[in-house]
Amino acid sequence: MDRAPRPVRVLAAVAPLVLALLAIVTTPVHATVEDAREHRRAAAAPTTPAVATYAVPVSRRVTYSVTTRGRVSAPMKVFRRQAQETFDHPRGWRAGGVQLRRVRRGGDFTLVLAAPGTLPSFSPGCSVRWSCRVGRHVVINQLRWRHASPAWNAAGRSLRGYRHLVVNHETGHWLGRAHTSCRGRGRAPVMMQQSKGTGRCRFNPWPLPWEAAAVRRR
Secondary structure (H helix, E strand, C coil): CCCCCHHHHHHHHHHHHHHHHHHHHCCCHHHHHHHHHHHHHHHHCCCCCCCCCCCCCCCEEEEEEEEEECCCCCCHHHHHHHHHHHHHCCCCHHHHCEEEEECCCCCCEEEEEECHHHHHHCCCCCCCCCCEEECCEEEEEHHHHHHCCHHHHHCCCCHHHHHHHHHHHHHHHHCCCCCCCCCCCCECCCCCCHHHCCCCCECCCCCCHHHHHHCCCC
16 A cells, blocks of 8 residues: 655654644633533532522512523523522622522523623623623623723723622612722722722622622612
């Protein structure tokens, strides 16, 4: 049997390695690894979630549905799971007695994962760079969901932490909370625009105690 010239044989041998390396360097690793990990976790999770113990009793029950707008490539199973994990976390708005539960349609508000270019369609005041809340729509910008923000990343914070922050912040607007500023040098309030920086305060994805208390219905 005739053999191919040596340069051809060498090229055939290394071609698969070159293609694999190209796939690695052209993939957004930070977001893809995080999403893949959470996708596996979601697939392995039991159908009945564990019951958490909370120090604050429920004083306000809120329902929400989930949808998308525009071309969304982030795994929606991960988005739904992580948003609910944020809402269930004892350091989140649950600390203010607010119980948030997802329903298949309707609900009190709609949580939207939106392609960046669609943000102004909710309101001219919404930027393609950031997330937004308009009326019943709590809109998470897919760009931020997948890559966090430059200020957050520069501080060495995790993508998962940013996802807690952005869901808590925009939902906080729906709960009636306005933007606030840093007070001193401690943790930043969740309603501060931390995506753009925190000044002297530390990045923090959770409502401070006084923020949680502000949404509690007595």
